[in-house]
Amino acid sequence: MNKHILLLLAAVTLASASAQSAVTATSGVLNTDLRLYQDFAEVRTPITSSGTRLDIMWPQSAWSGLIRESLNLEGLPYKQAVHRRGENWLRGLEGRPLTLLEDGQKQTVTLVRADDVLIRDVDGMYRRVNLADLAFPEVPPGRASEPLMVTSFDLEGAGSGTLTYLTHSLSWTPRYTLTVDSGGTPLLSALADITNGTNLAYQVAGTELLAGDVSLVTSYVSGFDPSRVTQATFASGEYAAAPANISARESLNGIYRYALTEALSLPAESTVTLPFMQPGLSEFESYAGLERGFNPSNDSGVLNRMYRFKADLPLPGGNLTVREGNRLTGQTRIRETAPGQPVDFILGRDPDVSYDRTVKMLAESRVSRTYQVTYLLESAKKTAVKVELTENTYNDRVTLSGEGVTKQGGSAQIKLELPAEGKVTRTFKVVIPQ
Structure with a gap:
């Protein structure tokens, strides 16, 4: 039986090996494909085995999001x-x-226990030392004392296939x-942040970004801590050296x-930012608006800064930053x-832009109530401003009438x-069935 040990250090590959030998993946092999969603990712890696045993060793950071x-x-x-x-x-x-560097001196010591870095020195004494004071005969991995998790597959036979898994440690999001x-x-532009x-440093041959309402039903996640990913992402500050082209594909249901x-080269603990899209816009409007429910009581307040536009491309959900006059x-x-x-x-x-709203009951019967609603709008702006008011009665049988009033x-x-x-007054009647 051939035994294969797969260490996920970068894009993953597996080759044949003799009994008890180990195959370690290295960076630079462009054979991993990523399907990135906005909260998770699917990793797909081709593998080949000539034996019936496959061991996959996971660093803790990869295991925690798996x-x-x-x-x-x-x-x-x-x-x-x-x-x-x-x-x-x-x-x-x-x-x-091993070699211990201490107080400017070198001595040969024996590593007795790795968990707490217990050594025996030349005098035969046991003591704990700092890992950073030990010198090694080979280059250690980035987290030499971090435990690895292992997944062992008992294969039915040799062959080739694809290792697939979902992870919360990889994701993407657009920002506009x-x-x-x-x-x-107006000009709308977008970037794609790939986290x-x-x-693990991934070298990826094929990358697909997917956006939409995709939910996962999982019984557990292996100790995943979202705050850890966020901190690692924004602490690294690594970006792509050159922009990659992103093309739209046909939507999938x-x-x-x-x-x-x-x-795509995706460094460890990083966010790679790529230019994403620049949709064409139409029917752009910036206006002062108010959306509220009907209430028979008087009130006053200010309107909101509201915006509206249409884009000629599909827009995945993401954060939107608005700048006017370069400010x-x-x-949102x-x-x-x-x-x-x-x-x-x-x-x-x-x-x-402020308003005073007054409500007066005009009539009441067993079948309906009639109200008169008056808005007094006042602007302190130096230029004219568009205003939109929407008052919802949550009753499709209501009757609405008045100058400039549209019923929807x-x-x-x-x-x-x-x-x-300036100031403007608008009045309308509301007849609400009992």
Whole structure:
């Protein structure tokens, strides 16, 4: 029986080996494919085995995000898979002589126990030392004392297949910037942030980005800590040396798909940022607005800074930053939106546009109540501003009437232009069935 040990240090590969030998993956092999979603990723790696035993050793950072019930070998039948805790690199040096650098002096010591770095010195004394003070005869891995987790596959026979698994430690997200120049012309651009929360450096031949409402049902995650990935991502500050091209693919049952047209280098514990898209925009509007439910009580307040546009490309959900006059005016989050569908959002209060709303009951009977609603709008702006008011009664049988009022289901909608430093009054009637 041939035994294969696969160490996931980068893009994963497996070659034939004789009994009791080990095959270690190295970087630079472009054979791993990534399917990146916004909360997780699917990793797909071709492997070949000439024996009936396959051991995969996982560094702790990769194991912590792994969804274990997703691990599989496609096209390579196996009898069972066993997950267990394995030994770390340092434990393999127990009983061997090493060099201790201490107080500017060198001495040969024996590593007795790796877990707490217990050594026996030249005087035969046992003591603990710092790992950083030991010199090794070979280059140690980045986390020499970190325990490795092992997945062992008992194969039915030799052959080739694909190692597949889902992980929360890899993901991507788009982020948008909406820039409005002094003339009111909008420009929407997007970047794609690809996050690697593990200490593995991936060299990827094929990368696909997917966006949409994709939910996972898992019984457990192996000690995954989302905050750890976030901290690792933003602490590294590593970016791609050159932008990659990203092309749109046909959507898959409501899931938007994009593919990188060149190989991707994804460093350990990093975020790689790539130019994503620049959709064309139409029907862009910046206005002061108010959306509220009907209430028979008087009230007053200010309107909100609201925006609306349509894009000619599908937009995956992501954070949106708005800049006007080269100044940041707010951030929000948009949901997945099909081409040509409106994107509406609010950035905050507009203290320059205020309203006083008064309500008067005109009539009441056993079948209905009639109210008169009056809005007094006032602007402190130096230029005219578009205003939209929406008041929802949540009753499709309601009757609405008044100057400039449009009924949409159970909502009264008013659109107007408020003059610079001016006031406007709008009144409408509401008849609500009892």
